[in-house]
Each structure stands twice: as structure tokens, then as C-alpha cells.
Amino acid sequence: MHDVRLSPTRRRNTFEVGQMTAEVKPAALQLTERQEARRRRILHASARLASRGGFDAVQMREVAENSGVALGTLYRYFPSKVHLLVATMQDQLQHMHETLRKRPPTEEEPAARVAQTLMRAFRALQREPHLADAMVRALTFADRSVSPEVDTVSRLTTAIILDAMGLDEAPTAEQLSAVRVIEHTWHSALITWLSGRASIAQVKIDIETVCRLIDLTAPAR
Amino acid sequence: MHDVRLSPTRRRNTFEVGQMTAEVKPAALQLTERQEARRRRILHASARLASRGGFDAVQMREVAENSGVALGTLYRYFPSKVHLLVATMQDQLQHMHETLRKRPPTEEEPAARVAQTLMRAFRALQREPHLADAMVRALTFADRSVSPEVDTVSRLTTAIILDAMGLDEAPTAEQLSAVRVIEHTWHSALITWLSGRASIAQVKIDIETVCRLIDLTAPAR
């Protein structure tokens, strides 16, 4: 009777305040094996379609069909197309994080290390521009109903950057702000590249420029 | 026989390369008085609806109706909802630029001046959060077909920032990159605020953080 969703949030942009959803979401509410498999099939289909033709090519009916699941079921797992694509991004980011972890940046200085890491990530995205397009567009188009998921993506990105910095101690508030700014720049630069308004060279320069903030916010020693 | 649009571009995301649209677009191909009036009515209706309920509330049929124009005509003026909203943003930005020009920042240092200006702009947007939502979402969601228009918005923003800096001479390449990064941060921070993932205080800090790049890239004197 309850119509509880597998995925935690609702849709539609409203500007209500607060709401403080204090439910103690168990991170990934227990799924049966078949359900986990379904979820993976869906994400896989989503990524595959996205790789082909970007955001527009990820059509919910197609995703459902390609992953052998009814449309209603797809919506039970991911309550909107944006949710689906953001989840896809989460998935991809996790991979990337692992990959990057295996080959940590070679540079010495934190700023250079971060720039190097981001450019590496950037080159990875270049290999699947359509997929990148779909994910990033979904990410920035996401409204409040997707906040928790977008936040997860943001935390993952932050983790990647902090990893790259290779700090000895916990980051200061200032450094965290610098990291946020780097993240902003990263997303936005990606978008300008994806929409053909900036060259790769320009993205590189912007990344390097923003990474200078890291030196600037390094605690005095 | 020709079905030339009033607004210069087509829709739909394709990933064709280059294309270098070298057409010498006459900036705003001559419109008759009635046409100019229609255009204004449309933009006005768009902004009004956006102020009410953000991106979702701007429905093409409604815009058409509210501006006393047939749906097909609306599409002749603005080939998609995103085009319409980006044009709306252009319009609003122009106002803002003029307003800001009238009261230039009071701070001394370029970095502080820019931060002050952006926070002023930010407070203006706060007064119409729904409108801001609609415009910014459209802007970042825009695909290649909207590039020229998005570019115009970007140039306007750049102009505002450069104005705020109050330079004596032309900006260096380094400074331009810093400005681009500031712009990235500005958009992205706006989005995180609009989707409720960052507080106003946080946006302020991030803006101030990124503005430090201005000092960093100031030419040695």
C-alpha cells in the first residue's frame, strides 16, 4: 500500500523553505540481488545511450527497454531523467576516482597536482564527449529535488581534489573554499567546452589559473 | 519560400565539429516597429512568468498567449524555450549593467571592487529568485545551438567584471583568464545557491575567494 520509492526523492521545483528531510536514509536501502542487477542494467543502458548521443539520446522509454525493465519500474528506481543521469555520473565518478587513485599525480606542488589530476579527468571525459555532455547538463540542470544526489557527486569531486592535493593535515576552511571554487570552475569550464564555446587549451589555462588559489590559501608554515 | 528565422540559430544538440559559422550576422537584423514591439512583449511575458515560478512556469503556450502572439510566431522569434530564456537573461543583464554603472563600486582594490559588484548583482537576483533560477538554468542547459546567444551573455558578464575592476589599461591575457574563472565561479555558485545546496554566506565567501585571483594576476608595476 505504501508507495515508497527505491530512490529517495521527489521531483518538481518548488521554492518551499527548509523541509529538513530528517529521514535516516540508510544510504542505500537494502536491495535484493535481482534489484541490484536491475539497477546496474539501468545505469549501464543509460551510460550507453548517453555515449551515443548525449542528453537527448537518453530517452526514458529506450532506457527501460534496453535494460529489460518496465517504464514504471525505471521511474521507481530513478524518479526522473535527471536523477538517472546524476546517478550515472556518480557511478562514473567512482570509477574515475579509483583510476586516479591508482596513478597519483606526479607533480610536487599541490596546485600543480590538482591541475594535473583535473586535466587527466578532463582527457578521460574527452574520450566520451556525449556522455560527459549528458552527465554535466543533468548535473547543472538539476533542481532542488535532486539536491541530495547532486551533493553526493559534489562530495566525490571534492574528495578527488583533496586527494590530489595530498595534504598532510585536514584542510582549513580557506582551503575548502578554494576547493569549492575549483569545483565551480571545473564544471563551468566543462560546460563551455562541451557547448563549443571554449577550446581545450582555454580550459587548461582556466584550470591552471584557478588552481593557483591553492597556493594562495595554503596555511603559513 | 525561404523559411528564415528571425533568431539566428537552430536547435538540437549535434556534435559536429568546427563549423566556424562565419556568417556576418548583422547583430540584430532589422525589425519593423511592430516586430520590435512583439519581441519586447514576448520577453516581458517570459520574465513575468519566470518571476512567478521559475523555469517550469515559463510555458511556451502561456508566453505566446500572454504576449498576444501565436505559438508559431513565438517560435519564429525564439527557436526554443532555452533561446527565449537566454535572451531574457541578456535583457536583464543589460539593465543590471546600466544600474551598476550608475553606482560604481566604492572599494579601492580591484579584487574588492569586483567582489562588491558581484555581491550587488547577487542581491538583485535574490529579489527575484525564480527569475534567476529560470535564466541560469537555461544558460547552463543550453546546448551548441544556443552558443552565440550564450556567448553574448558571457561577454556582457565579462564587461561587468572588467568595468568593476576599473583598469587603466587593457587587461592582460592572464587577467582575462582570471575573469573567466570568476565568471565560472559566479554561475556555478549561483546554481548551488538556487538549488539550495549553498547558503548566501557560502556564495559570498566563494566569490571573495575567487576574486583574490585578480590580485594574483595583476601585472607587476
Next chain:
DNA sequence: CGTTTATCTAGAACAAGTTTCACTAACGCA
């Protein structure tokens, strides 16, 4: 096991962006 309840499926229905068409009004110009 049998029953109860939550999930899944198939497919129709709905909403809003976009396109199309047949027609009329306005414009530009010889």
C-alpha cells in the same frame, strides 16, 4: 505452504516543448 504485501509489467493517458499546415495579414517594391 498459504496469504499478504510490495514490486514489476504492459500499456494507456497526460503534459509541455516543438513542428506542421492551411490560411490570412503585412510588407516591400516595381
Next chain:
DNA sequence: TGCGTTAGTGAAACTTGTTCTAGATAAACG
């Protein structure tokens, strides 16, 4: 001024995201 061309109108059609419903399956649980 008359006429060919472009722009605008109204309404229907089409597309794709989203919702809903009824019935079939699978899970949970006594």
C-alpha cells in the same frame, strides 16, 4: 497601387518526460 513574398494566426499533430491503472510476480512472514 498592385502583387509577389514574407510574417503571423489558429489549430492539430507529434515527441518525449511523467503519471496512472489493472493485473501478474516475487518476497516476506506466519
